[in-house]
Amino acid sequence: MLKRDWPKHSILAIAIVATWLKTYIVYKTSFSITIENALQEFILFLNPLSLLLFVYGLSLFFKTDKGKNRYLIVVSLISSIVLYSNVAFYRFFNDFITLPVLFQTENFGDVTSSAAASMYITDIMYFADVIIILLAMKFVSEKTASVKASSVQRKAYFVLSAAVLFLNLGLAEAERPQLLTRSFDREMLVKNIGMYNYHIYDVYIQSKSQAQRVLADGSELVEVNNYVRSNYAEPSEEMFGIAEGKNLIVVTLESLQTFTINSEMNGQTITPFLNELTKDEDTIYFPNFYHQTGLGKTSDSEFLLENSLYPLSGGAVFFTHSGNSFNSMAEKVGNEGYFTNVQHANTKSFWNRDIMYESLGVDNFQDIQSYTVEEGQAVNWGMKDIPFFEQSVDLMAEMPQPFYNRLLTLTNHHPFTLDEEDKFISEFDSNSGTLNRYFQTARYLDEAVKELFDDLKERGLYEDSVIVMYGDHYGISENHNEAMAQYLGKEITPYESAQLQKVPFFVHIPGYGEGHVDEEIGGQIDMRPTILHMLGIDSSDDLQFGGDLFSEEHEEFVIFRDGRFVTEDYVYAGNVCHDNGTGEEVAIEHCQPYIEQALTELGYSESIINGDLLRFYDEKTGQLVTKD
Ligand code: GP9
Numbered sequence: 001m002l003k004r005d006w007p008k009h010s011i012l013a014i015a016i017v018a019t020w021l022k023t024y025i026v027y028k029t030s031f032s033i034t035i036e037n038a039l040q041e042f043i044l045f046l047n048p049l050s051l052l053l054f055v056y057g058l059s060l061f062f063k064t065d066k067g068k069n070r071y072l073i074v075v076s077l078i079s080s081i082v083l084y085s086n087v088a089f090y091r092f093f094n095d096f097i098t099l100p101v102l103f104q105t106e107n108f109g110d111v112t113s114s115a116a117a118s119m120y121i122t123d124i125m126y127f128a129d130v131i132i133i134l135l136a137m138k139f140v141s142e143k144t145a146s147v148k149a150s151s152v153q154r155k156a157y158f159v160l161s162a163a164v165l166f167l168n169l170g171l172a173e174a175e176r177p178q179l180l181t182r183s184f185d186r187e188m189l190v191k192n193i194g195m196y197n198y199h200i201y202d203v204y205i206q207s208k209s210q211a212q213r214v215l216a217d218g219s220e221l222v223e224v225n226n227y228v229r230s231n232y233a234e235p236s237e238e239m240f241g242i243a244e245g246k247n248l249i250v251v252t253l254e255s256l257q258t259f260t261i262n263s264e265m266n267g268q269t270i271t272p273f274l275n276e277l278t279k280d281e282d283t284i285y286f287p288n289f290y291h292q293t294g295l296g297k298t299s300d301s302e303f304l305l306e307n308s309l310y311p312l313s314g315g316a317v318f319f320t321h322s323g324n325s326f327n328s329m330a331e332k333v334g335n336e337g338y339f340t341n342v343q344h345a346n347t348k349s350f351w352n353r354d355i356m357y358e359s360l361g362v363d364n365f366q367d368i369q370s371y372t373v374e375e376g377q378a379v380n381w382g383m384k385d386i387p388f389f390e391q392s393v394d395l396m397a398e399m400p401q402p403f404y405n406r407l408l409t410l411t412n413h414h415p416f417t418l419d420e421e422d423k424f425i426s427e428f429d430s431n432s433g434t435l436n437r438y439f440q441t442a443r444y445l446d447e448a449v450k451e452l453f454d455d456l457k458e459r460g461l462y463e464d465s466v467i468v469m470y471g472d473h474y475g476i477s478e479n480h481n482e483a484m485a486q487y488l489g490k491e492i493t494p495y496e497s498a499q500l501q502k503v504p505f506f507v508h509i510p511g512y513g514e515g516h517v518d519e520e521i522g523g524q525i526d527m528r529p530t531i532l533h534m535l536g537i538d539s540s541d542d543l544q545f546g547g548d549l550f551s552e553e554h555e556e557f558v559i560f561r562d563g564r565f566v567t568e569d570y571v572y573a574g575n576v577c578h579d580n581g582t583g584e585e586v587a588i589e590h591c592q593p594y595i596e597q598a599l600t601e602l603g604y605s606e607s608i609i610n611g612d613l614l615r616f617y618d619e620k621t622g623q624l625v626t627k628d
């Protein structure tokens with residue numbers, strides 16, 4: 001029946017329609033793209049078309065059927081691979097792929113294996129268009145032997161494809177003004193210009209940032225420097241130098257969010273030890289502290305900690321700019337005679353840490369090679385936190401003092417699996433296994449921290465140290481909103497989502513005696529100045545965007561990496577200005593000045609990184625230097 005004469009270029013038309021519809025179906029089924037109105041839905045539906053028309057259309061230049069068919073198959077395969085890679089990546093990272101991630105050479109193996117864990121045989125459906133095109137080639141015979149289109153036809157065809165592109169861009173511009181110049185949000189890009197165009201845009205942006213480094217000459221720093229100077233917060237007299245000469249131990253609490261602290265799940269306490277700390281006389285606890293990480297997750301939090309710069313909007317800065325000059329906290333305390341070290345029981349190349357730590361001036365990195373993982377001591381991503389802390393403290397006891405040592409935990413990491421003997425509480429009962437298990441791994445992490453404190457005391461390291469602990473980023477993504485809503489007993493609106501980006505921040509100073517809960521609103525960008533000042537190290541000449549949380553002058557304005565922000569009065573999320581407290585929408589004018597400032601600040605930070613501008617800055621004198 002199919003073997004009758006079909007109109008000319010039927011196969012081309014089938015290919016375009018098949019890939020177009022498939023892409024739209026994949027958008028709807030495999031990503032959580034928020035659609036607010038019919039126009040947005042229409043843009044989403046339309047957006048794959050322009051590029052498909054263009055790229056498939058190039059087949060019109062082929063002289064033979066065979067060449068044309070081969071080309072169509074190759075295009076459909078490549079587009080399917082691009083789309084499917086995004087699906088697999090999204091399942092794990094809740095984000096779309098950006099080019100630098102693909103250059104994550106060694107580490108990419110680990111990340112892909114994590115993404116591979118969420119691949120299924122039924123995923124073959126993501127290649128449905130390739131199959132349809134193959135079938136069409138087998139069963140459809142086109143009317144004329146010669147497939148070559150006349151040049152007039154071709155011209156008309158490409159004018160049509162350009163028209164679709166302009167229609168798409170026009171609608172996108174109407175829907176989201178300045179999308180391409182201002183957007184920090186990949187979802188917004190995919191939603192408006194489509195997955196395929198987004199990747200082209202991404203390639204463009206990444207090449208541009210490479211070019212930026214080459215072209216930068218340091219003059220850009222003048223403006224940034226003025227901005228940073230005018231925002232500098234004088235240290236608090238009481239806290240400056242409070243931990244001078246002490247060892248500095250910074251613990252990264254993997255995926256720990258503030259909603260677990262001082263709360264219960266089905267009558268069970270989630271973090272008993274950390275709860276005690278919030279009331280402890282030697283601890284200052286910050287409940288209004290936010291993570292500011294992007295795609296680089298843990299590594300972004302490390303970047304914020306070390307540099308008080310924002311991580312990048314696209315890709316992990318640990319990968320893309322590990323060759324840059326930095327003025328890290330490690331380097332600074334190192335200059336004060338500290339031995340600097342990082343402990344993390346994972347392969348050294350993960351997040352490109354081995355290379356980046358060199359750039360950050362970390363003296364030594366104890367990776368998985370420094371640990372002995374006995375039978376039963378590994379789960380999920382690797383070594384369990386309890387034996388990790390135990391061995392870490394042994395290693396710490398050998399270090400020259402004073403030291404600045406960071407410990408990166410791992411057990412409370414997606415997919416939050418544990419051995420039976422490490423489950424101290426039972427699972428939650430929502431429809432999300434991820435959230436259900438998260439409470440148990442968070443409880444395990446809490447237990448591990450308790451043992452860390454004990455181990456430090458046993459080893460005589462505790463008294464001479466200050467212990468800082470922070471949650472690195474969310475553990476529960478928006479994919480689990482329904483389950484989170486069940487747990488919190490309220491709907492997860494964009495406002496609530498922003499609140500869920502709170503991560504705990506603890507400053508524990510043995511012998512301090514004036515511990516309290518500090519309600520100051522802050523973020524990870526503030527850690528560096530806060531800590532440096534506690535150690536009695538001046539940071540007034542540093543190019544950093546954060547401020548000392550203990551300072552009277554600290555500004556309560558936390559900018560998320562994606563452009564959302566929180567101030568004392570407002571929360572800007574989902575492009576809406578909310579009252580910080582009730583969550584109710586308020587007039588956008590209230591947020592407007594902060595929207596501008598957030599964009600400026602993120603832009604400055606981005607230009608420092610992209611232009612590798614710190615190579616033009618002499619941190620000892622606070623002066624700009626003109627040559628490389
Ligand atoms: C990996 C660990 C976890 O070494 O830091 O990384 P994450 O996925 O949380 O960024």
Ligand code: MN
Pocket residue numbers: 254255297298472473
């Ligand atoms: Mn992490």
